[in-house]
Structures are given as structure tokens and as C-alpha cells.
Amino acid sequence: MTGRTRTLLSCAGIAAAGALAVFGLACPLPDAPMTGEVFAPISAAHPLGTNQLGQDNLLRTLLAAPGALAIGLAAGTAGLVASTLYGFAAAMLPPTAGRAMLRAVDILTALPNIVLAMLLATCFRPGPLFLAVILAAITWPAEVRLLAALARGQMQRDSFRTAMVYGARPLHLLRRHLLPPAGPVLAALAILGTRRAVMHASGLAFLGLTNPSSPTWGSMLAESLPLFYEPSAIWLITGPAAALSLSILGLTFLGTRLERRHIPTGEAA
């Protein structure tokens, strides 16, 4: 499989996830009806059993999927855009200013960012959009150094310098000289960012720090904890836990494969 097809595949994956997220958010399914048997074990009618309100566990898990993916994609992409622009600026500006920008980023990465996110979430109890903003804000510094290094690598190239001599504007340089060769790396980073954002969003929801009105896998896990006196509560955990783990695992595998393929030598960049 060539780098190009791989990039296409990952783009297709992201597009599919995005479509699912947008579609799910645009036309939300009604919440699962509370008509079934309470704490029903797994059966043909309820493949993952029911909860304490008689709602189908599988249905609730699926209902939470679009939100989780949407937040992940939004936060991951926004973070990547921010770090790309920042890294490009740091590489383009005169060395002193560029170094100062990178030092600032070092300070940000040194902060325990999840704690910062918890603090912000506690204060604001964010809805999905604000949550995505918070997650993007805490994750973007992590990739800046890599992206700045990539940009600097490109800027050493004659094609880039020639374009500078031609009087190219920064936007042209970014759009035509830096982004196309960095495409595979950016795709990999987008996937990894999405994965991380999904994980962080679920963590915050689990801690009850997000707006509880929308169903999330994290809040579903948190809700099930007090019900462990009931043996069939195990099925309450299975759905969200499996969905969360599988989505994170899938994104991780995809991301690391892309990363390993493109980042280490930078020869494709």
C-alpha cells in the first residue's frame, strides 16, 4: 500500500466518521424508550441488556457515538490547524521571534493539560461545542514543534526559496509549498488528535464535568458505577466501554501506522 492510498484511506475514514457525526448531530434519534424490563440480561431483543430505567443499552451506546466522534474530530482538527499555523509562523518569523514562540509552546506543553481541562470544565460545565474548544486549546501545543521542524525542512528546499525570491506571500507558501508535501503527516496527526480528543472528552464526561443533557459514553460509564450491586449492571458498562475502547484503539492503530510510515525519516515530507 503506497503512502498515497494510505492517506486516501485515512481521509476516507475521517470523512466517514465526520459524516456519521454530522448526520447524527443534524437529525438526532429520539432517546431510547423507557418501556423495557429493568436490568434485563442480554437477549435477542436487547443485545446488551437494559439499564435501570428499562432503556436498551446498545441503542444508548449508539446514540452517543455521533456526539463523541463530532467532538473528537472538531477538537482534533481545530488543534491541528492551530498548531500548523503556529508552527509555520514560528518557522517563518525571524529566528529570535520564532525561538520565543517555541519556548512559549514548551511552557504550555509542560503544564498538565488534562488538569487544566478539568479546571475549565468544572467552571463552565461545557456543552459539546465549548468542550471541543477546550480540548483543542489544551492539545494544540503538543504538535507545534514537529510541525515547525517540518516547515523548516521544507523551507530549506530550493523550490521554497525560489518561491520566496519570486515574492510569494505567506499564504501561497503555506498552501502550495508546505501543506501538500506534509499532507500524509497532517492526516496522521489529525487522526491522533481526534483519538486523544475522544478520550479526553469521555474522561471529562466520566468525571461529570460536562453538560449532562447529551448522552456520552463517559457519563454512561459514570452512571453505571453506583449500580454495581445488581449483577446485570455489567452489561451497562459493556456498551460504552467497548465503543470507547474500540474507537480509540482503531484511531490509534490507524494513526500510528500513518505516523510510522511518514514521520520518522521525513523522506516523504
Place this chain on the structure above:
Amino acid sequence: MIVIDDLGVRHGETTVLAGVSLTLVPGRPVALVGESGAGKTSLALALMRLSPGQVHGRLHIGDEDVMAFDAGRLRRYRGGQAALVVQAVGEALNPHMRALDQVVEAMTCQGTAAASKARTRALALLAAQGIGEDTAARYPAGLSGGETQRILLAMALANDPALLILDEPTAALDPASRATALATIKEAARDRCVLFITHDFAAVREVAVETAVLYGGRLVEHGPTREVLTAPRHPYTRGLVRALPERHGGKDLQGVPGVFARPARGCLFANRCPQAVAACREMEPRLTRRACGHICGQGRDHGRDHVLACHRGGIVAAMTVRGLTKSLGGRRILDGLDLTLGCGETVVVCGQSGSGKSTLARILAGLETPDGGGVAFDDAPGRVNPGGLALAPQHPHTAIAAHFSIAEAVAEPLVCGGMGDAARREAQTAACLAAVHLPTDTAFLRRRAHSLSGGELQRVAVARALVQEPAVLVADEATSALDVSVQAKIVRLLMELQEKRGLAMLFITHDMPLARRVADRILVMDHGRLRPASGAGPAFAA
């Protein structure tokens, strides 16, 4: 001594000659060169007071004012003091008289010799031209063009004139007769004033001490023959000299672009001059001995007697490099390098690998910054042909981003420079690709740079350099990956651009035959500096 001062000739409304000032001194023959129609023959006729137009200005022979001569004095002047060998040989001799008799008559009617003496002298003069007694006895109808020419020359010398004007005296002669005629002229020029009108630059070199260049009836350059022919200062003179077929090992025939036009005002040459500025179209330049702004003389200073009429002081430097230094990896690559590249000049730089040729090219193109020194371009305001420097790089695959389409790669300088709208850029791109013999169909324009062969990509790089319409082109091994046929076409294209637009070229190559073919000068990179190549010499050198 003949002094011509501000001489002008008008035919009705047309000014044929204007402001011609020349001093003819015995022993210093002056050659008058210039395109057909420049007014050379008009000047010759005006000096003989034979001009059909209105002549004004001053013309003195010794202390006498020729313009004030009455008919009798004029008769003695023509044929006695001044002799003209005319160009139209067919009608120059009286068809009803034997050739010998005509030479004799030239003397008897001036009263310079008695009939018998005149006959002996005429035979001697004709014999000196290789005309025997039997040929001399023929009627003009029986003489060839070359023989007629030689008889005319003998006739002109018959009265030992103080001023000898020769209008194309060698045009119809075979090499042997030509050599005889030139020897006679040289001999005759020792103690009399000679104005030698010709297109034959080899003859100019042989005979003339000074050379004056006439353009549109104005003298544009006048100086010692060697200087004018080897290091011309006026762009027109250079065009003329470059058009010579006998230039050894030089470029293919180049010439002067465009055609002569007679503008209402301004320098007459401005419409054909690649370095013209707005002022050239406003004011007519005077023939002056101005400071030497000129550079093609290989640093040689021009004599005080070398004058020219040009607002810009002759051929200007398109690029001046002074004291360039650059160290890379602790090694001094360039060490105080100086280079002056004239407008419309080709300088070839050769030298070993690693001697810093490409570093020089990259610094000039702005891809590297020098440690010291500077580069200046001709930035006179109001230039007709503006344009900066373009590099045709040695490694096009690094200079052109692999993911670029061909159309995008060629148009990038225009896009970045914000030049023209999309349609105009597209047209320019297509034109440049066609000029370097690449296809211009959509399928090719959409191909990615990485999918091209080395030769194709190199041509794309040349097209990308040309699309900028540069004033200076730095070609760093720009034809090394091309097959000889394509290379020939591209080199010819560059030479054509040089003729048309005065493109100055810095040509870096290892290919010595190619270098000798294109170069005005060949320089060798040696210890971080440029020095003239030994042996190769400037291709211009006489």
C-alpha cells in the same frame, strides 16, 4: 586637414544627415560604417558639394570654406583637391570613352599634367591596380564590375587629391583585387585625408585608423577602429559588429533588432535599443566624450578620442557584482569576486567542480546570502525593458516542487509577483513552454513535475526563468541534461532573446565548445574570483 562641423542634409522635409562633425587628418583614414540608408553616401556627396538636397553646416579644407566656393573654385575642388570613388560602378564611367582616356582626361581637364605625361601616369596608376594596357584600352562596356571599380580608384588618385572619399571601393572585387585595392588605399592614405565608406569590416580593420558609426544620419559613435570594433560602446555598433559573418568562434549571426524608424524627437535608435529609458524618447543625444559608463571593454579605459551619442553612456552594466565573499563549511568559496555583465552580453563562467560557480549563481538569484559584497542591477528609471534576474537552475528537480503541475510551476513567478490576470498568465506560460519546445496541451500542463524526465524538467525550468522576462539570465548548467538537438534550439532561443531584448546572460557551463559558441567573454572561476580564460580569450578579440 578637412573639418566637418555640424553638417546636415535635408531632402524637403526629410533630414538625411544632421549634426555630423568629423575631422579628417592626413594619415588617419576614417571608416564610415552603418546600415544601408544611414546616410553614408549622402555624406560623401555633401563633402563633394554634389548633394541634391539642402546642405547646411560648415565644411573647411585647410583654411578655405568649401561651402563658399564659386563654380570655378568648385571645379578645381572636385577632382583636384577632393576625389570621390562612387558606389554605382555601372554608370560611373563614360560609355563612349576608353577607360585609359578617361583617366587621362581626369588629369588634363584639371590641368595637373600635360597629355603625354598624363598618359604615362595613368598607365602607372592602372598598373598599380593590376589593370594592363590592353584592358585599359577597352570601352567601359567591356569591363567587369571589379575592373571598373579599380579604374575608378586609379582615376580618383590621378590628381593626387588632398581628400579621397571612397564609397564601397571593395564591394565588387575578388579577394586578390581587393587586397590590391586596399594596399593602394593604404598607400594613398599616408599623406592625404581618406573617408572610407564600407560594409566590409575586415577592410575597415585593415585600412582605417578611426571608425565612425552613422545611424539615421547621425554619428552615434566615433573612435579608434580597434576599440570601436572590439569593444563597441553604443548598442547599435555592437549589433552591427555582432552581425558580422567572419567573427571567429563567436555567436551565430546576431544583429540589431527591429527596423529603422524616424521618430519626431528623441534618440533615433531608441525604438531598437534594449536599454532605452524614457528620456531617450524625449531628447536627442549629442556626440560627447562622456565618462565611460561602459563595461564591455574588459575593464580597459577608453581613449579620449572615443566619443559616442548615447544618453546612457553606451552599453550599460545590467548587473554589477562587487567584492562578493561567501564561506561555506569553513571554506572560502567566493573571495572578493567582481563581475560586470553588460546589457546584451553573454559571459561564460567555467571552472572546476566545487570552485563556487553554482554558489555564485545562487547568491545572484537570492537563494543564498553573501557574507560580504553586493550585487547591483541597472535600475535607471523609465526603462523600456525592465526585468530582474532569473535563474535557470542546475538541479531543476529541487528547484521545482515535485507536486507542482507543469502549468503551476511555470506560472509560479507570475502568480507570486501578482503579474497579469489568469488568462494572461496562462497564455504566457503556454508561450514559454512552446518556446522551449515542450507540448502545451492540457494533459501535459496537468502533469506533475516529478513525472517528467530530466531533460523535460530542465526545459520547464528554463521556461520558468523566461516567463519572468528577465533582464539578466543566470543559466547554471541549464542545458546539461538536454540532447544536442534540443540544446541547440534552446541556445538559439536565448541568443534570439539577447538580440531582441538585450538579455544579459551569465552562462555557467563545462561545455567548452558551447561556451565558445555563445560567449562574448569567457571567465574562469579561480580561488573565489573570476579571471579571463587563458587562450580562449574574448571571442570578440580582433
